[in-house]
Amino acid sequence: MTRRRLKTGALLLALLALGGFLVVAAGLVPIAASSGHWRITAWFLHFAMRRAVATRTLGDELPPRDEPWLVLKGAGHYEGACRPCHGRPEEPLPPVPHAMTPHPPRLGPELATKWEPEELFYVVKHGIKFTGMPGWPSQQRDDEVLAMVAFLLELPDLDAEGYRRLVHGDAAPAFVADPLPELARRHCARCHGLDGCGRESPAFPRLAGQSREYLGAALHAFADGRRHSGIMRPIAAGLSGDQRDELAGYYSDQRGCPPSDERSxxxxxxxxxxxxxxxxxxxxxxxxxxxxxxxxxxxxxxxxxxxxxxxxxxxxxxxxxxxxxxxxxxxxxxxxxxxxxxxxxxxxxxxxxxxxxxxx
Missing domain, CATH: 1.10.760.10 (Cytochrome c-like domain)
Known part of the structure; x- marks a missing residue:
């Protein structure tokens, strides 16, 4: 009797598997993002994601996040890479995320209560399948991921002005008519300044006065992944080779930064x-x-x-x-x-x- 039940169960499972394959092969599974998920599907995927993140971060401990410039470093990258999907304080979520399935969450006050820092680190570094959340572009740079986590933990407490100051500093660079400084303003000045002296913070290196050869080689290495950085690679890869060389020449011509800080x-x-x-x-x-x-x-x-x-x-x-x-x-x-x-x-x-x- 037991053997017969086992055979019957195995046959039913095989039929279910065959039926599922035929449904998929016939193209009947809805994959349109515009149709959204069934509630049970959304619940199951979210439950599976939360449990997977919790399991994979058991026992993990992040390094200390006491460097004050970590938050600044994360803020600069959030504005360019994360804001288009997750928005920023006191502004409505951009329209494109509303058409995604699932919708990217607004990273509001509930962020710190729903996720442990170790879990945020895992999600930022590895991304999440079946969503638009990518993994970090350079898996070697845990220090960059840590900076993003430091910023995300500060984000729920920021208003629009606090966010702007973190991203742009006390005075965002004004529009510059000359096309090359405008290229620098659009891609570099938020972190490195138009003068190349940075933000008076080790979050971003000073570029002013470095040789054209060094800056050009660095930008090309960032673009093709030979120099590891999840922050710089998307920026450098989005520039043409000529634009990288022009930016290298521009910043090599800048001068006048004082010594950066004093030590014993x-x-x-x-x-x-x-x-x-x-x-x-x-x-x-x-x-x-x-x-x-x-x-x-x-x-x-x-x-x-x-x-x-x-x-x-x-x-x-x-x-x-x-x-x-x-x-x-x-x-x-x-x-x-x-x-x-x-x-x-x-x-x-x-x-x-x-x-x-x-x-x-």
């Missing part, structure tokens, strides 16, 4: 010794031969570090050390240089270069 004299002195002499015991060469200051005959495709933000330099060295940065043709030279450095040496080097006045 002891840290600056220790960093200066490493920069000038290297660390022979750890097989770390001197930094000045490639990155200055001085050395007028050095390779123009390598960045000048004088006056760059210390926290930004720390992040780049950490990325090189973890083999997560990528870059243009010379980037591979940095991994064996950064790998032997410990955390204090990295901070000291960054403090030294941040204390320098950029070369004229």
């Amino acid at each position: 004299a002891a840290a600056i002195a220790r960093g200066g010794q490493i920069a000038e002499r290297g660390v022979p015991a750890q097989r770390v060469p001197a930094c000045v031969d490639c990155h200055g200051p001085g050395r007028p005959r050095r390779n123009a495709a390598m960045p000048d570090l004088a006056g760059q933000y210390a926290d930004y330099l720390v992040l780049q060295l950490e990325l090189f050390k973890a083999r997560q940065r990528g870059g243009s043709a010379y980037a591979h030279l940095m991994t064996p240089v950064a790998s032997p450095l410990d955390a204090e040496q990295i901070r000291d080097l960054a403090a030294y270069y941040a204390s320098l006045k950029p070369a004229p």
Whole structure:
């Protein structure tokens, strides 16, 4: 009797599977976004998504999010990449998301109560299937995902003016008639400023005065994915090769940024010794031969570090050390240089270069 029931059950399952296949093969499954989901379908998909995220983040702990510039870094990317679907404070949701199935949610006050930070990190990094939510364009850059999570946790408390200040700063750049500055205004100024001196924050590097060769190579490397960044790759890939080269030339011509920040004299002195002499015991060469200051005959495709933000330099060295940065043709030279450095040496080097006045 038991064997007969098993056979009957197996036959019923096979018939159901065959019936389901025939329904799909006949094109009867509704896939039009305009028709929406049945309530049971919407509930099931949402339930499956929430349970999957909860299971995959069990035991996860995010690194500390105490750097004040993390929120600023996330805000700059949200405006360009997320706002078209999720909207911004005190404005109605854009019309296109209303025609999507499911609708992208407005990220309002309920955001922090419905999702744990670890869950937000997972969703931002990996995206969600069967929706318009993509994964992060560069899976190597958890630091960028963390910045976005930091901003999302602040977003429910922002009004329109607070949001604008985070995204654009105290004074959004005015329209510039000259086509090249207008290109810079549209794609770069929100984070790096029209003058290339940034937002007085290590969230974004200073571009002013870097060589045309270095900036052009960096933009091309971002565009084709050799330099990893989920923030910069979509921007660089949306520009033509000529536009990247024009922007590189524009920012290389900018000057006048003061030293970025001040660190302890002891840290600056220790960093200066490493920069000038290297660390022979750890097989770390001197930094000045490639990155200055001085050395007028050095390779123009390598960045000048004088006056760059210390926290930004720390992040780049950490990325090189973890083999997560990528870059243009010379980037591979940095991994064996950064790998032997410990955390204090990295901070000291960054403090030294941040204390320098950029070369004229």
